[in-house]
Amino acid sequence: MWRFLEYLLIAGYIVVLLVVSHWIGDQAYSWMPVEATAEAQKVDRLFSFLTAIGAFIILGLLGMMVYSVLFFRAPKNDYSEGHPSRGDLRLEFLWTVTPTLLVLWLAFQSFNIYQQLDILGLQQIVHLHTPLEEPVYAELSDDQPKPAAETIDVFVKQWDWSFRYPNNITSNELHLPVNRRTRLNLHAKDVLHSFYVPEFRLQQYIVPGRDIDIVVTPTRMGEYQLKDALFSGTYFALMTAKVQIESFEQYNQWLTTAENQTIAWENQAVAEYKQPPKTLFKSNWYTVVPEQPAIAEKRKVRNDT
Known part of the structure; x- marks a missing residue:
């Protein structure tokens, strides 16, 4: 009878553990920045799944330790050794097969989600090509995405970002x-x-001398910030740019407005470089001198290529 109650208690704890782990996995969505693209939704789903699995393992081990302390405590003044587990084939099979199945399950789930990302078009997300090559698309089917609606050129250097749109407008905003x-x-x-x-x-990563394509599908309107995730020197922290996701009508309106007026911007690194030193001693470290961006308009576009 006691053995049955013991198994019932373990089964109940596993059920509670599954519910709590699932809840923790759902909470993981709030730990991340907002999802602004269709690709972000798939990545967050994988992160939530891994968080739930991690919570299940941690809480499971904690519960096992508490259970052992409560029900398998040695009596007072009992210093004898516990029953050795070596040679127990069932136990060795359990702790070998269980982690193996868990890792295979995680791999399958990860592969499944990345396959879904492929359906969104991420099989084309990184495309390295030489100037003589043209992107090659697979034959389209119902479950494959159409090619991107348009292409925007992104130029980065020490110390600024610039973007060239299909109508040849160049701006420091994406x-x-x-x-x-x-x-x-x-x-x-x-x-x-x-x-x-x-x-x-x-x-x-953006590699000098190579054109690298990424495809994004924005799903949430708003203003975001582009950052350079690789340290590149003194003014690295100033290499940011505004990313504006807007309706298609607002986007076309912005292009039309930008086409009919001069667009000018100030490189933040230039402003910082012009400031007097704030330290007592100069480091004399080599620094790339920031270049002031040129004014760009429809008829006079910087040739960054």
């Missing part, structure tokens, strides 16, 4: 239409950089 797949063609002019928007859940 504007993206919501619910439309947009291809970003990334170019680094000097050293390694990294395109990173936390709300996109995508981080892509």
Whole structure:
């Protein structure tokens, strides 16, 4: 009878553990920045799943230790050794097979989610090509995405970002239409950089001498911040840019407005460089002198390529 109650207690604890772990996994969504792209939703789903699995393991081990302390405590003044577990094939099978199955399950779930990302078009998310090559798309089917609606060129250097749109407007702000797949063609002019928007859940290295494409599908309108995730020197912290996700009508309106007026911006690194030193002694470390961006308009666009 006691053995039955013991098994019933363990089964009940496992059920409670599953419910609590699932709840903790759901809470993991709130630990991350807001989801601004379709790709971010899939990445967060994987993160939530891994969090739930981790909570199940931690709480399971904690419960096992508490259970052992409560029901298998040695009597007072009993210093004898416990029953050795070596040679117990059932126990060795359990602690070998269980972690193996768990890792395989995690791998399957991860692969499944990344396959879903592929359906969104991430099989094309990183496409390295030489200037003589053209992107090659697989034959489209019902479960495959259409090619990106348009391409925006992204140029990065020490110490600023600039963006060139289909109508040849160049700006220091990245504007993206919501619910439309947009291809970003990334170019680094000097050293390694990294395109990173936390709300996109995508981080892509930008290699000098290579054109690297990423495809994003914005789903949430708002203003976000682009960062360089690779340390590149003195003014690294100033290498940010505003990312504006807006409706398709607002996006076209912005393009039209930008086409009919001069666009000018100030490099934050230039302003910082002009400030007098705030230290008593100069370090004399080599620093790339910031270059003031040129004024760009429809008829006079900087040639960053």
